[in-house]
Amino acid sequence: MPASIQHGRSANHTLRIVCPNGHLGFAPIKTGSFSIGCRCEPDLICADSGSCDVGPGPLGADISSSPLQWQADDLETMLLAARRLGVPMIVGSAGDTGSNSRVELFAGIIRDLAKKHGLAKFRVGYFYSEVSKDVLRQRIAAGDEIAGLDARPPLDLATLDATERVVAMAGIHVRRDKAALIQRVQAPPGDRSSRKQPGQAWR
Secondary structure (H helix, E strand, C coil): HHHHHHHHHHCCCCCCCEEECCCCCCCCHHHHHHHHCCCCCEEEEEEEEEEECCHHHHHHCCCCCCCHHHHHHHHHHHHHHHHHHHCCEEEEEEEECCCHHHHHHHHHHHHHHHHCCCCCCCCCCCCCCECCCHHHHHHCCCCCCCCCCCCCCCCCHHHHHHCCCCCCCCCCCCCCCCCCCCCCCCCCCCCCCCCCCCCECCC
């Protein structure tokens, strides 16, 4: 980590975050503006890669709405800056939807980029956040209410049966049992879906 950043952090108690764009992979990072932000000595670099603007199709089909090359380019820009500055990199809602396959996609891209650039070893943490429809069905049958967002009605069996895939959302608390954790989780930001609970993030 550059000495100037170490000094800047020890001199104050602020938290500086650089977010290069509003939807990673969907609108390519403007590298000039991002470089200016990185010169401000950020404590971390983060971006969300999801949006409800693309509709439910990508989540149901388990695909990305963003081009793969754009996703890889944005991840590369963020990763190289984070490693150069020695700060965490956080991505939420991997691959536009945050489904398990999109988490694996982004984790694979990060591994490939690390090899491509010969980066020194660093920790990568991520976790899956798809929720089994069977588990939700059992909860509804047991009388549990799964509340909808923004005054929507609670989840019912008819809606669940018409749903292809459910992805949860991470809050500030992350489960730390082996079933939920693939590697060490470094940070909490989350995911997007109409029905949510635990979630997804990684460094």
